[in-house]
Amino acid sequence: MPGMKIGEVAGLAGVPASTIRYYERIDLLPEPKRIGGQRVYQPEVVEDLEVIGMAQELGFTLDEIRTLLNSFRSGEGPNQVCREMAEDKLEELGELVDKAIKMKRILEHGLTCTCTSLQGCYVAQRGSTS
């Protein structure tokens, strides 16, 4: 039962097979074993793809994601480079959450107000919770 072809993995993870091959080419995913030249995957790869997708949405580049994943996979625990990256990213994530909340306020207000400019709009700028 374990051992899926690329099409099945693609279906489960919600990405095209071409993307999976691309990730392998840029060393974001390890080369899977092959049967008759075709890639055969274990179910974990689906979770890898989900983590990659999540990280991307949060603004990590594929380069950064590779560093993080490789550090995880290396078996020697996170190294210094990875540690620093993670710390930096944690800070960025904190700021991201703040910005998301600010932007939510602007959008929520945009749904109801009739200001003619963002600048002139007290609520959007100052964040009254109206």
Place this chain on the structure above:
Amino acid sequence: MPGMKIGEVAGLAGVPASTIRYYERIDLLPEPKRIGGQRVYQPEVVEDLEVIGMAQELGFTLDEIRTLLNSFRSGEGPNQVCREMAEDKLEELGELVDKAIKMKRILEHGLTCTCTSLQGCYVAQRGSTS
């Protein structure tokens, strides 16, 4: 005193002047008035640029940002298209915050654990707050 040249705006907003011209070309920023052929800006443009930057970090495309900004600027309040976009985006922002929190947990844990795979790591996956 009001009336800044492009270089000053660029300095204040922390973007290159070429980006400001680019935003104007794609109708993300309105054409400013000119003196002797050179662009002259009012201070509000700096806040516009900050909003654009913030929105970009949150995953909005410049196309989406244009729609939102134009709706704000139109003076007729948000229209239907904008309203729907804002509602969709609000939902996405909610999800983004959830993911950011999940990712924070993974990274925080990555700083201390020695798991050899993301899959095998109970804490990263299940989110013990340890």
Place this chain on the structure above:
DNA sequence: TTAGATATTCAAGTTAACTTTAAGTCAAGG
């Protein structure tokens, strides 16, 4: 008034992250 910084346009170049295409090869059903 003249040097040097800063501005202008337009077109072409860049980078990340895919996607598509061409030309095949493999696996399963009839």
Place this chain on the structure above:
DNA sequence: CCTTGACTTAAAGTTAACTTGAATATCTAA
């Protein structure tokens, strides 16, 4: 065996968002 659909590679094409270059103009300070 033959067809069909999913797989293979390598290389070229695509899109968003800028960035750079070249040639020219204008502003500003000595």
